[in-house]
Amino acid sequence: MVFQSWYYFLFLLGLTGAQFFLLPTQRWLLLLLGSFFFYSLTGWQPTVLLLFTIIITFGSALWLGNEKNQGRRYKILLLSVTAQILLLSAFKYLGFFNDLVSGISHWMQSPSWVQLPLLMLPLGISFYTFQSMGYVFDVYYNIRKPERHFGHYALFVSFFPQIQSGPIGRSKEMLPQWKSITLPQWEMIRMALLLFLWGVLKKFVIADRLGIYVDEVYDSPQQFSGAVWTLILFLYTIQLYADFSAYSDMAIASAQVLGIRIPENFLFPYKANNITDFWRRWHLSLSGWLRDYIYTPLLFAKKKWKKWAVVYAIAVTFIICGIWHGPKMTFVLFGIVQAILLIFEMQTKEWRARLSNQLPSWMYQSLSVAITFVAISLCFILFRAEGLQQVKEIFIQLSKWEYSSVIDYVREKNGSIIIGLLFFLGLFLFYDEKISSVIRNQKENPKKLGLYLSFMVVVILIGMVIGKEQFIYFQF
Amino acid sequence: MNNEQIFEKVNGVFRTTFKDDTILVTRETTAKDIAGWDSITHLDIITGMEEAFQVEITGFEVMNLNNVGDLLDLLAQKMSE
Numbered sequence: 001m002v003f004q005s006w007y008y009f010l011f012l013l014g015l016t017g018a019q020f021f022l023l024p025t026q027r028w029l030l031l032l033l034g035s036f037f038f039y040s041l042t043g044w045q046p047t048v049l050l051l052f053t054i055i056i057t058f059g060s061a062l063w064l065g066n067e068k069n070q071g072r073r074y075k076i077l078l079l080s081v082t083a084q085i086l087l088l089s090a091f092k093y094l095g096f097f098n099d100l101v102s103g104i105s106h107w108m109q110s111p112s113w114v115q116l117p118l119l120m121l122p123l124g125i126s127f128y129t130f131q132s133m134g135y136v137f138d139v140y141y142n143i144r145k146p147e148r149h150f151g152h153y154a155l156f157v158s159f160f161p162q163i164q165s166g167p168i169g170r171s172k173e174m175l176p177q178w179k180s181i182t183l184p185q186w187e188m189i190r191m192a193l194l195l196f197l198w199g200v201l202k203k204f205v206i207a208d209r210l211g212i213y214v215d216e217v218y219d220s221p222q223q224f225s226g227a228v229w230t231l232i233l234f235l236y237t238i239q240l241y242a243d244f245s246a247y248s249d250m251a252i253a254s255a256q257v258l259g260i261r262i263p264e265n266f267l268f269p270y271k272a273n274n275i276t277d278f279w280r281r282w283h284l285s286l287s288g289w290l291r292d293y294i295y296t297p298l299l300f301a302k303k304k305w306k307k308w309a310v311v312y313a314i315a316v317t318f319i320i321c322g323i324w325h326g327p328k329m330t331f332v333l334f335g336i337v338q339a340i341l342l343i344f345e346m347q348t349k350e351w352r353a354r355l356s357n358q359l360p361s362w363m364y365q366s367l368s369v370a371i372t373f374v375a376i377s378l379c380f381i382l383f384r385a386e387g388l389q390q391v392k393e394i395f396i397q398l399s400k401w402e403y404s405s406v407i408d409y410v411r412e413k414n415g416s417i418i419i420g421l422l423f424f425l426g427l428f429l430f431y432d433e434k435i436s437s438v439i440r441n442q443k444e445n446p447k448k449l450g451l452y453l454s455f456m457v458v459v460i461l462i463g464m465v466i467g468k469e470q471f472i473y474f475q476f
Numbered sequence: 477m478n479n480e481q482i483f484e485k486v487n488g489v490f491r492t493t494f495k496d497d498t499i500l501v502t503r504e505t506t507a508k509d510i511a512g513w514d515s516i517t518h519l520d521i522i523t524g525m526e527e528a529f530q531v532e533i534t535g536f537e538v539m540n541l542n543n544v545g546d547l548l549d550l551l552a553q554k555m556s557e
Binding site: 141142143276291292295296297299300301303306309310313346 | 514515516519522523534535536538539540
């Protein structure tokens with residue numbers, strides 16, 4: 001059941017209404033039943049797998065809580081994390097293993113010696129695995145005590161607004177909320193409605209429309225010149241953000257009408273003035289998870305290496321980040337490129353500080369934001385391309401510049417639609433912060449809010465007429 | 477070493493790390509309160525504390541630090557061992 005459907009809207013409305021008939025301490029049960037119903041629509045096998053993950057992590061955390069010996073606690077942690085990684089790998093990475101075997105066999109000019117059968121990828125497995133694994137780490141590091149209420153823990157892992165594509169919740173913030181759920185005031189519901197509609201608008205009007213142009217060019221890369229490709233690279237960068245932040249807004253809004261707070265996932269990422277800054281603004285729940293459970297432990301485990309410890313921790317963390325996105329070499333390369341850029345920024349920190357003192361502040365800032373945007377757009381080729389061969393083709397095309405071709409392209413695609421789209425993109429890119437603060441501000445003038453609401457409904461209706469696509473991040 | 481001396485030494489490590497003699501941390505100070513306190517400077521702070529107090533701080537212990545107060549408690553505990 002996708003967020004942008006009437007079935008989901010009715011489901012959410014039904015759950016919100018039913019909450020009124022329950023005591024604050026009983027509402028978790030309804031949310032748990034709702035969450036399992038929601039997830040069971042993807043099939044009984046994924047639901048059993050989800051339940052299995054819940055049992056493994058709940059049990060291992062209790063075991064960790066009862067064990068005082070640090071050596072044995074480490075072994076329990078290792079056992080729990082290994083079990084989860086094996087489970088995730090069985091569903092997500094067998095194809096990667098097969099590709100690797102085929103590649104080596106091809107290189108050795110021998111037939112492939114093993115091909116494993118592929119299993120269907122359960123929806124949200126990467127997200128809920130990281131969420132439950134994070135909880136086990138929290139118990140191991142004594143950040144929290146193990147949860148003793150199985151129902152509360154099961155809801156933490158399966159909560160339906162988050163399970164498909166995050167935001168990846170933290171046990172410290174999420175678990176205490178189930179004990180007593182207070183229903184939101186009207187202002188909060190109004191705010192959530194606006195946020196949800198803003199998400200629908202970003203998805204239908206911006207992401208899906210841009211997707212049409214992006215898909216066409218990615219489907220036949222050699223037919224388009226470098227100038228058209230450059231335009232498409234920028235459009236995809238905006239599409240990905242519009243798509244994923246739309247999903248996150250809808251998830252946050254859904255939780256909010258049920259009286260639950262879930263973490264924000266974005267902080268205006270295209271205002272970042274370097275790649276380090278970008279990762280403090282992009283997919284916050286994942287980057288925060290990687291920082292706390294992978295990067296920091298690795299960094300301090302090798303702290304005697306000084307600067308090399310940072311290089312090592314960044315490299316390992318971002319390779320894991322790449323692999324987490326999917327079983328493709330392009331994702332691994334995406335992680336490696338991010339690590340190289342971050343290490344480069346670390347090494348040039350003082351040089352860049354000197355440069356910023358020599359240039360006017362506005363110039364340095366604008367240049368930094370523009371360079372970061374271009375760098376991210378180039379990196380996202382690895383995110384969108386089918387394989388390394390296509391990445392190579394795109395870079396070859398990028399080297400063939402014909403300025404007139406982009407004008408022909410816009411003409412061919414009906415200039416007025418492009419101009420209309422760019423208008424909304426401008427609105428989205430430059431005013432997102434403003435729009436976001438209006439949407440998130442409970443004390444906003446109701447008349448003004450009504451105006452925004454009507455405007456969004458009209459735009460969404462126009463957008464819906466043209467068609468709809470699935471969220472990009474569902475594939476992870 | 478009394479609490480005041482520990483505090484003064486801790487402030488010294490912070491001033492050296494951030495190259496800023498005006499820094500004055502309190503028990504409640506967190507990474508959000510000092511500009512430029514990122515994971516790299518965090519590593520410098522921890523290794524700086526290890527050198528200044530002649531103690532060893534493990535990665536496990538670092539994970540439990542939420543503010544300067546936690547760091548002070550950890551240093552006091554390490555020195556009493």
